[in-house]
Amino acid sequence: GSSRPMKQTKESPNVGDVMSRDVVTVFEDIPVEKAAKLIISGSFDHLPVVSRDGRLIGIITAWDISKAVASGKPSRIAEIMTRRVHSVRLDEPIELAARTLDTHSISALPVVDREHKVIGMITSNHLSRLLARRR
Amino acid sequence: GSSRPMKQTKESPNVGDVMSRDVVTVFEDIPVEKAAKLIISGSFDHLPVVSRDGRLIGIITAWDISKAVASGKPSRIAEIMTRRVHSVRLDEPIELAARTLDTHSISALPVVDREHKVIGMITSNHLSRLLARRR
Ligand SMILES: C[S@@+](CC[C@H](N)C(=O)[O-])C[C@H]1O[C@@H](n2cnc3c(N)ncnc32)[C@H](O)[C@@H]1O
Numbered sequence: 001g002s003s004r005p006m007k008q009t010k011e012s013p014n015v016g017d018v019m020s021r022d023v024v025t026v027f028e029d030i031p032v033e034k035a036a037k038l039i040i041s042g043s044f045d046h047l048p049v050v051s052r053d054g055r056l057i058g059i060i061t062a063w064d065i066s067k068a069v070a071s072g073k074p075s076r077i078a079e080i081m082t083r084r085v086h087s088v089r090l091d092e093p094i095e096l097a098a099r100t101l102d103t104h105s106i107s108a109l110p111v112v113d114r115e116h117k118v119i120g121m122i123t124s125n126h127l128s129r130l131l132a133r134r135r
Numbered sequence: 136g137s138s139r140p141m142k143q144t145k146e147s148p149n150v151g152d153v154m155s156r157d158v159v160t161v162f163e164d165i166p167v168e169k170a171a172k173l174i175i176s177g178s179f180d181h182l183p184v185v186s187r188d189g190r191l192i193g194i195i196t197a198w199d200i201s202k203a204v205a206s207g208k209p210s211r212i213a214e215i216m217t218r219r220v221h222s223v224r225l226d227e228p229i230e231l232a233a234r235t236l237d238t239h240s241i242s243a244l245p246v247v248d249r250e251h252k253v254i255g256m257i258t259s260n261h262l263s264r265l266l267a268r269r270r
Contacts, residue, residue, distance in 0.1 A: 032204065033204060033205060036201040036202070036204040036205035037205040039198065039201045039205075040198070040201060040202045040205050043240060045180065045197065045198060045242070061197070062180065062196070062197035062198045062200070062201040063174065063175070063180055063197040065197065065200065065201040065204055066171040066174045066175055066197040066200040066201070067171070067175045068204070069167065069168060069171040069200055069203070069204060070168060070171040070172040070174075070175045071175075094266060095266055095267060098263045098264065098266040098267035099267040101260065101263055101264075101267070102260075102263070102264045102267040105178065105260070107180075107242065107258075107259065107260050123242075123259070124242065124258070124259040124260045124262070124263035125236065125237070125240070125242055125259045127259070127262070127263030127266050128233045128236055128237070128259035128262030128263050129233065129236075129237045130266065131229060131230055131233040131262050131265065131266075132230060132233035132234040132236070132237045
């Protein structure tokens with residue numbers, strides 16, 4: 001009823017408030033095994049792929065690596081990464097990130113700056129965590 | 136302010152309202168490649184592993200398959216699956232599911248009935264989708 005705090009509803013956070021900032025990125029010429037090792041050591045599912053100057057050019061996930069396993073293994077992530085990568089900006093509302101994830105049935109978005117350089121990562125884990133803390 | 140609808144805050148859904156019911160489960164003696172194929176064909180990341188009588192005994196994810204790639208490949212999922220699997224019940228509030236995901240840094244929970252049989256799956260994608268639809 002009316003005695004409940006409405007904080008959560010009123011101040012909806014932005015992507016920048018929720019994202020993780022320590023993102024591991026990779027170049028497209030690394031072997032699939034190397035990408036797999038990075039995913040395992042970091043306990044995450046997604047690796048943004050960047051050009052030499054740090055611009056986002058793709059994404060590779062544990063799912064893509066499973067795909068390589070399912071179909072005989074290509075040697076470089078360039079062969080299996082997704083090039084039409086969706087991304088989001090720091091100052092965008094989390095609802096927009098959530099909608100983008102939902103629309104494309106994906107679970108993470110690289111956060112990019114104006115030069116398309118990767119500055120963070122926002123995942124459905126970050127967003128569902130907001131529900132965990134709500135009461 | 137006070138003119139905002141409070142619906143979302145008042146009627147919080149249960150796991151059963153949000154989970155997916157068409158879950159693919161596997162036995163522990165299938166090869167890793169077969170698990171990878173199921174994950175790819177279903178577009179999901181998590182496969183609950185069940186005993187012959189349908190009880191939950193583990194979980195295998197795209198992440199575990201990446202781990203197999205990173206470390207030389209074992210032949211059966213029994214060798215790489217996680218046996219201490221966290222699960223949730225149909226009638227539990229989604230906040231509990233969200234907290235369990237958060238606490239263990241995982242992104243999906245099998246939903247089990249009283250006999251520990253798998254009846255659904257709830258993921259951080261399902262939960263973040265709730266934010267997408269909020270306004
Ligand atoms: C720490 S998570 C990180 C990667 C990914 N987000 C995921 O959920 O698999 C990876 C490990 O968690 C395990 N895992 C995933 N869901 C689980 C669950 N419901 N209960 C127990 N372990 C789980 C996987 O088997 C894998 O070994």
